[in-house]
Amino acid sequence: MTAPERLSGWTRLTTGTADVDIIGRRRTWYIGFAVLIVICLLSLVFRGFNLGIDFTGGSQIQLPANGAAGVISTQQVEQVYQGVIGTPPEVTQAVGSGEAASIVLQSEPLTAEQLIPLRDALFTQLQPLGPDGAPSAASISDSQVSGTWGGEVTTQALIALAVFIVLVTIFLAVYFERAMAAAALVALVNDIVVTAGVYSIIGLEVTPATVIGLLTILGFSLYDTVVVFDKVRENARGLLKLTRRSYPEAANLALNQTLMRSLNTSLIAILPVLGLLVIGVGLLGVGTLADLALVQLVGMITGVISSLLLATPLLVDIKLRDVRFRDQARRVAARRARATPDGDAPAPDTLATVSSSPPTSSASRPTGKTGRSRR
Known part of the structure; x- marks a missing residue:
């Protein structure tokens, strides 16, 4: 072309x-x-x-991704969680970037007896930084979500x-x-x-x-x-x-x-x-x-x-399930057939589109030659 x-x-x-x-x-x-x-x-x-946790219910823990020893990874958080609870969390993901970056951890509902040692372990092992740039246990927050x-x-x-x-x-x-x-x-x-x-x-x-x-x-x-x-x-x-x-x-x-x-x-x-x-x-x-x-x-x-x-x-x-539109399409095809000399190129898909509609009785089908031409 x-x-x-x-x-x-x-x-x-x-x-x-x-x-x-x-x-x-x-x-x-x-x-x-x-x-x-x-x-x-x-x-x-x-x-x-x-x-998500909003539909199933559970516990959510969030802590800064910046720690005293550098950036805290999601793998480190998962290791601490599994070491305290015994099973891995359901979801661990990083949210935000730069100084506002944090790590969100979601799991099955945890009791107070589980949350307290978990928070202590996260702070002791990861040392997340607070707003003032110093390690702070208060920077670790937790919430319970009801299903x-x-x-x-x-x-x-x-x-x-x-x-x-x-x-x-x-x-x-x-x-x-x-x-x-x-x-x-x-x-x-x-x-x-x-x-x-x-x-x-x-x-x-x-x-x-x-x-x-x-x-x-x-x-x-x-x-x-x-x-x-x-x-x-x-x-x-x-x-x-x-x-x-x-x-x-x-x-x-x-x-x-x-x-x-x-x-x-x-x-x-x-x-x-x-x-x-x-x-x-x-x-x-x-x-x-x-x-x-x-x-x-x-x-x-x-x-x-x-x-x-x-x-x-x-x-x-x-x-096209309506017989009126099928009959009208046949009239269009018949008019084009009468106006089309032999050997001309086929017309648009009037007949093709009608043929794909629900079948009708043989008595209602047009007879004779139906050439098609492009107008």
Whole structure:
């Protein structure tokens, strides 16, 4: 391909005049999403989540990462803990950087008889520095977390999710139609399952910040879907009375018209999240910012992909279950066949998209020669 041709193709993409066949390849997208969903569900069932201390309950100990003898490592803290308690801690991680760096240790609930000698051993062997730069036992803090609180957070999150889905369903059904509402909800459920599955597969710790981040991506996921559906509705207005294009072609045109907008909007939304992730992990260590940013990053990427490759193709298949749209597509194909001289190149995938819809009786199938030409 020459440089002018590449430039022409890019110009068509940015101006919404591209001709990317997304709807015609919808079976490929379905297979890809189905495989991904199955993998995520298997991981959720057999592997589950790596729940944080806020959900399981336990003890948390935090001490400065700077000691009298130099920087204190997580391995040193684990050795001291295992020497006193007899078992290794569940989680040991470094948080922050520079003078504000600290080490957080999480374990099963510890009694006062266990915490007192553990604090003494950490101070005696590691000599963590206090705010004044001198070794201080007061710089070692501990807290007990009840699993009941995490259960309450989970319950409230599920209630919020249910209310959100109900309200969104009502809005989509009123603003658009039931077919669009159904396709958008399927894409939304896909985003939730895939995001949760990624956390399960990788084994990332689930914290309250993760739950909050999961709830925040739902609106973004639907935003892109609504933009595309609004364009589909505009292109399909009065379609049943016309023979210019079929519903699959109208939907594919809408996807091409909004493709760059979807990608640009997603990129602009993802960049700040990447910034949060870099700050959360690179500067502050694994913590609330990192948990919140990571779940949003995964959800946003999943959301934009599902709005383009899942929601709209599903809408097309739902609409093609209506005999009126199948008949209209056949009228489009018949008109093109009459206007196509023998030997011309095939037309767009009007016949192909109709053939992928639910089968009809032989009496309703068009007869005669059906050549296709590109207009």
